[in-house]
Amino acid sequence: MPDSGHSLVVGGLNVAYGESKVLFDVDFTVDPHQIVACVGRNGVGKTTLLRSIAGFLKPLSGTVTVDGVNLLGQRPYDVARMGVKYVPQDKKVFSDLTVRENLELGSYATKDYNWDRVLEYFPKLKELMHRKAGFLSGGERQMLMIGRATLGSPKVMLIDEPTEGLAPSIVTHLKYVFSELSKHAALVIVEQNLPLVCSISNKVYAMRDGRIVAEIPGGASLKPADCEPYL
Amino acid sequence: MDTQLLIPGIIFGLSMASVYFLMSIGLSLCFGLMRIISLDQLLYYSIGAYLTYTVSVYTGSVWLGALAGVAAGGITALAVERLIFRRIYERELTFSMITSFGILIGGIGVIKAIWGVVPRPVRMPTPELISIVGTEVPVYRLMVVAIAALVYIGIWLFLNKTITGKAIRAGIEDVEHVEGLGINVSRLFTITFVIAGALSGLAGGLHAPLIMVDPNMGLEVLAFVFMVVIIGGLGSIKGTLVSSLIVGQVVSIGSLIYAPLALMAPFAIMLLILLVKPTGLYGSTLVKK
Numbered sequence: 182m183p184d185s186g187h188s189l190v191v192g193g194l195n196v197a198y199g200e201s202k203v204l205f206d207v208d209f210t211v212d213p214h215q216i217v218a219c220v221g222r223n224g225v226g227k228t229t230l231l232r233s234i235a236g237f238l239k240p241l242s243g244t245v246t247v248d249g250v251n252l253l254g255q256r257p258y259d260v261a262r263m264g265v266k267y268v269p270q271d272k273k274v275f276s277d278l279t280v281r282e283n284l285e286l287g288s289y290a291t292k293d294y295n296w297d298r299v300l301e302y303f304p305k306l307k308e309l310m311h312r313k314a315g316f317l318s319g320g321e322r323q324m325l326m327i328g329r330a331t332l333g334s335p336k337v338m339l340i341d342e343p344t345e346g347l348a349p350s351i352v353t354h355l356k357y358v359f360s361e362l363s364k365h366a367a368l369v370i371v372e373q374n375l376p377l378v379c380s381i382s383n384k385v386y387a388m389r390d391g392r393i394v395a396e397i398p399g400g401a402s403l404k405p406a407d408c409e410p411y412l
Numbered sequence: 413m414d415t416q417l418l419i420p421g422i423i424f425g426l427s428m429a430s431v432y433f434l435m436s437i438g439l440s441l442c443f444g445l446m447r448i449i450s451l452d453q454l455l456y457y458s459i460g461a462y463l464t465y466t467v468s469v470y471t472g473s474v475w476l477g478a479l480a481g482v483a484a485g486g487i488t489a490l491a492v493e494r495l496i497f498r499r500i501y502e503r504e505l506t507f508s509m510i511t512s513f514g515i516l517i518g519g520i521g522v523i524k525a526i527w528g529v530v531p532r533p534v535r536m537p538t539p540e541l542i543s544i545v546g547t548e549v550p551v552y553r554l555m556v557v558a559i560a561a562l563v564y565i566g567i568w569l570f571l572n573k574t575i576t577g578k579a580i581r582a583g584i585e586d587v588e589h590v591e592g593l594g595i596n597v598s599r600l601f602t603i604t605f606v607i608a609g610a611l612s613g614l615a616g617g618l619h620a621p622l623i624m625v626d627p628n629m630g631l632e633v634l635a636f637v638f639m640v641v642i643i644g645g646l647g648s649i650k651g652t653l654v655s656s657l658i659v660g661q662v663v664s665i666g667s668l669i670y671a672p673l674a675l676m677a678p679f680a681i682m683l684l685i686l687l688v689k690p691t692g693l694y695g696s697t698l699v700k701k
Contacts, residue, residue: 261594
């Protein structure tokens with residue numbers, strides 16, 4: 182059942198690693214086709230937030246719904262099948278498998294065997310199809326991970342630090358890809374690159390000490406200086 | 413060394429390597445994908461051998477018995493995975509080791525209750541000998557080697573040419589990423605565990621005509637199987653193959669040179685390899701993902 186038109190709704194989310202609480206009553210919403218950025222210093226809980234939504238962590242309390250369907254308590258593979266894809270920060274592809282085999286696994290999971298959109302976003306993957314993913318550069322790995330995650334036409338994509346350590350030309354290309362992806366899905370991007378954040382985001386959530394401390398409207402008026410106090 | 417001794421020694425070593433390989437592959441795959449130490453594989457090996465004994469007694473066919481052993485190994489593994497391992501996958505590595513050892517000891521008790529404690533002989537499926545460089549060697553030992561080679565090819569094809577096999581390989585690298593794609597890893601775990609159990613059952617079935625089948629037979633090969641997995645590197649199929657060949661030959665040739673070497677030499681080789689390469693020949697670092 183649709184939930185007030187939002188794609189993703191996170192309400193009162195509390196997460197802990199053992200005795201150590203990391204997220205405190207996190208609330209946020211993402212509308213369809215929105216790009217929402219999440220900024221904050223290292224260790225404030227941004228990755229924990231994405232991993233909790235994706236089902237890799239069990240929250241203490243709170244709600245996570247996608248198109249009105251509750252995700253809490255689901256296994257990560259069920260969350261992925263329900264249309265929420267998580268692209269982790271580590272850029273770890275399956276290095277022993279070729280690029281083609283990596284994509285095949287994405288297709289196997291989603292039963293989506295049409296790679297046209299993936300190759301349209303990342304044409305370079307065409308020429309790398311038979312290369313072992315372990316031999317790809319950081320940028321190529323990121324292309325593969327994002328491309329693989331787009332299979333199955335997810336409703337929400339959670340992308341963690343996508344531009345970290347990448348060359349400026351690849352960052353520019355990713356900016357284009359994110360804009361294209363937002364035509365099909367809502368995006369939540371954890372990112373430290375403020376010029377990129379400002380140029381693509383419809384909304385920015387700033388985090389500090391496991392809490393969302395600011396909601397900053399996006400668009401043309403958004404400047405890096407608006408986000409800098411939170412880094 | 414006299415070729416009259418060397419040739420049978422090498423064949424004996426190869427057949428032992430084949431049995432070790434079939435048993436170790438399950439342990440290795442289970443560690444690689446699920447990060448568990450599945451000592452209960454030794455129970456499926458014993459079950460395979462006992463089923464081979466019973467079926468061969470009633471039907472006269474050892475091969476049928478070995479097939480029954482494969483099925484029994486796989487089915488028992490399925491039950492154990494569903495009832496026990498599924499609850500402990502996320503626990504520490506030592507937890508799975510202790511649990512699986514408990515399953516092994518409990519299973520040995522069940523075997524004693526069903527078949528008794530007296531060792532049982534299984535007749536050779538084929539008594540023929542074949543001449544290699546003027547030396548007579550049992551055909552059955554060569555058949556064991558050939559079956560193990562076919563299993564290796566089959567496992568290789570499964571892991572490299574099927575999508576489930578590719579998902580298992582991907583899971584050995586990073587199971588969380590596989591799950592994040594939307595692949596049901598619980599199903600992958602079950603498939604892997606059942607394959608491991610069936611191969612251990614096959615090892616028991618093939619080994620049965622070469623030894624006396626007794627309730628503690630799993631414990632008797634425990635040290636060798638552990639050595640194979642550790643030397644090869646936990647999680648590596650290729651490593652398991654290479655190390656089982658090394659251990660098989662070291663046991664066999666070692667015993668020809670000086671009998672006590674058969675037990676001591678593999679440990680010495682393992683220590684030497686671990687000194688140079690602590691993760692084993694082809695292994696990755698021992699971490700709980």
